[in-house]
Amino acid sequence: MIKLQDVNKYFGENHVLKDINLTVAEGEKLVIIGPSGSGKSTTVRCMNFLEAPTSGQVIIDGEELTQKNKIQLVRRTSAMVFQSFNLYPHKTVLENLTLAPIKLQKLTKEEAIKKARKYLATVGLSEKENAYPSTLSGGQQQRVAIARALATERKIILFDEPTSALDPETVQEVLDVMIKLSKENITMVVVTHEMGFARVVADRIIFMDEGRIVEEGKPEHFFENPSEERTKLFLSKILR
Amino acid sequence: MKSSNPFALWRWEKMFGEWQMFGEGFLRTIEVAALALILALVLGIIFGVISTSNNKVMRGIARVYVEFFQNTPLVIQVFFMYNGLAIAGIRLSVFMIGVLGVGIYHGAYVSEVVKTGITSIPVGQVEAAKSQGFTYVQYMRYIILPQTIKIILPPLTNQAVNLIKNTSVLAMISGFDLMYMADSWASSSLDYGPSYVFAGFLYFMLCFPLATWARKYEERLKRKDTARIPFDPSEEAVTC
Ligand SMILES: Nc1ncnc2c1ncn2[C@@H]1O[C@H](COP(=O)(O)OP(=O)(O)OP(=O)(O)O)[C@@H](O)[C@H]1O
Ligand SMILES: [Mg+2]
Numbered sequence: 001m002i003k004l005q006d007v008n009k010y011f012g013e014n015h016v017l018k019d020i021n022l023t024v025a026e027g028e029k030l031v032i033i034g035p036s037g038s039g040k041s042t043t044v045r046c047m048n049f050l051e052a053p054t055s056g057q058v059i060i061d062g063e064e065l066t067q068k069n070k071i072q073l074v075r076r077t078s079a080m081v082f083q084s085f086n087l088y089p090h091k092t093v094l095e096n097l098t099l100a101p102i103k104l105q106k107l108t109k110e111e112a113i114k115k116a117r118k119y120l121a122t123v124g125l126s127e128k129e130n131a132y133p134s135t136l137s138g139g140q141q142q143r144v145a146i147a148r149a150l151a152t153e154r155k156i157i158l159f160d161e162p163t164s165a166l167d168p169e170t171v172q173e174v175l176d177v178m179i180k181l182s183k184e185n186i187t188m189v190v191v192t193h194e195m196g197f198a199r200v201v202a203d204r205i206i207f208m209d210e211g212r213i214v215e216e217g218k219p220e221h222f223f224e225n226p227s228e229e230r231t232k233l234f235l236s237k238i239l240r
Numbered sequence: 241m242k243s244s245n246p247f248a249l250w251r252w253e254k255m256f257g258e259w260q261m262f263g264e265g266f267l268r269t270i271e272v273a274a275l276a277l278i279l280a281l282v283l284g285i286i287f288g289v290i291s292t293s294n295n296k297v298m299r300g301i302a303r304v305y306v307e308f309f310q311n312t313p314l315v316i317q318v319f320f321m322y323n324g325l326a327i328a329g330i331r332l333s334v335f336m337i338g339v340l341g342v343g344i345y346h347g348a349y350v351s352e353v354v355k356t357g358i359t360s361i362p363v364g365q366v367e368a369a370k371s372q373g374f375t376y377v378q379y380m381r382y383i384i385l386p387q388t389i390k391i392i393l394p395p396l397t398n399q400a401v402n403l404i405k406n407t408s409v410l411a412m413i414s415g416f417d418l419m420y421m422a423d424s425w426a427s428s429s430l431d432y433g434p435s436y437v438f439a440g441f442l443y444f445m446l447c448f449p450l451a452t453w454a455r456k457y458e459e460r461l462k463r464k465d466t467a468r469i470p471f472d473p474s475e476e477a478v479t480c
Contacts, residue, residue, distance in 0.1 A: 048370075048371050049370075050367055050370060050371065071373055071374075071375055072373075074370075074371065074372075074373045075372075075373030076373075078371070079371065079372065080367075080368075080371035082364060082367065082368065082371075084362075084364050086362075086364035086365060086367060086368035087368075088365070088368070088383055088387075089387065090386050090387050099372075099382060099383075100372040100373065100374070103374070103378060103382060104372065104373050104374065104378075152372060152373075158371075
């Protein structure tokens with residue numbers, strides 16, 4: 001489904017991704033963890049070409065993702081949920097969900113609204129369809145953002161620290177929605193510091209440090225006997 | 241013997257006897273201003289959007305346009321169109337010169353306003369749009385530009401008001417606008433006082449409502465944004 005082949009990324013002199021090789025299978029839930037600045041965001045952002053790799057290939061659904069085909073390929077395959085929600089503030093919740101389906105997937109307004117309502121129900125926010133994002137709590141906004149990603153019905157959803165900007169008391173409501181999603185056949189790539197979530201949801205965890213994949217494995221492996229020193233150190237800090 | 245006061249009552253009576261003349265000029269001014277405003281908005285949006293693109297050549301073109309028209313006097317630009325183009329064999333009516341001259345000149349200012357508006361929108365909005373598969377033109381149109389309206393409306397109104405006043409440059413090339421009519425009445429009747437006061441009053445009648453309307457519109461938009469806090473009965477204050 002997603003394949004990164006020898007991906008390197010430089011920001012100027014700064015070598016942020018170093019020979020990243022990674023395959024995500026259809027329906028897999030992949031969790032990426034690692035310290036700040038290790039390149040987690042850059043890795044996921046290469047998967048929808050928000051960042052262009054300096055070298056190497058990103059292959060989505062068997063097709064290489066390039067500057068040229070990025071719009072068509074992204075439109076067909078992936079959606080993204082951001083740390084800062086990035087809902088469209090000038091649109092209502094319902095309009096946030098229907099904009100892309102109407103403009104990009106050429107659904108009629110009625111079809112798009114029907115779909116939007118279905119996914120708003122999935123995230124438990126049906127009663128907020130006419131609200132504007134600024135009137136919602138952080139947790140609610142992020143649930144709307146997840147519903148917006150779902151409404152385009154793409155096989156892959158990329159999450160970049162979806163709960164890091166939330167008040168502690170609203171983190172769980174977002175995680176609950178994501179756990180619910182993980183039961184579906186959606187391919188999820190999730191950057192997170194929520195180890196409890198990773199343990200429950202991940203099929204596989206990747207630990208990144210200084211632009212490299214240091215270790216990968218099943219959650220049991222990670223939380224019971226990680227093999228790399230750096231992983232142990234990181235986990236001991238984050239799990240306290 | 242009639243009073244020689246430049247504002248004497250009889251001078252006003254004489255002028256209002258010729259009110260059609262001022263009426264014609266007033267209509268001409270409105271027509272030129274309306275068309276020039278449309279042109280300025282179209283050019284301003286196009287060049288404003290271009291000046292924020294990633295393409296260096298496009299940005300350069302926008303820069304040249306803005307710098308050229310902002311840093312030479314409108315009168316010279318209009319004179320050039322009036323005389324210079326005629327030499328080159330291009331004949332334009334004074335009306336067209338008014339529309340083009342004033343429109344292109346203010347387009348440069350509108351472009352700067354639009355650019356400021358676009359750069360004030362958080363980058364997350366573009367990222368969200370790209371992650372959904374919107375093209376550059378699509379996200380400008382549906383997501384970025386609509387969000388700039390609130391920010392750019394006040395400076396845009398200033399531009400519209402300046403534009404209306406600047407149509408008076410047409411008087412220099414016998415444009416039959418309000419200023420020209422006032423000029424010719426003043427010099428033929430020698431009633432400078434009433435003529436210019438009346439013309440000034442008519443300009444004010446155009447500009448003042450516009451400024452007022454835009455201010456109200458802006459206030460309403462702002463209120464709309466904050467007043468949509470959803471009503472939650474469970475949170476109703478209990479006073480005891
Ligand atoms: N647009 C950019 N321009 C320049 N440098 C960047 C840019 N984006 C990221 N970087 C740098 O690349 C490195 C990796 O950043 P990245 O955001 O991928 O890390 P991360 O693992 O997601 O960290 P965090 O946990 O803080 O989000 C950092 O050193 C960062 O400063
Ligand atoms: Mg990050």
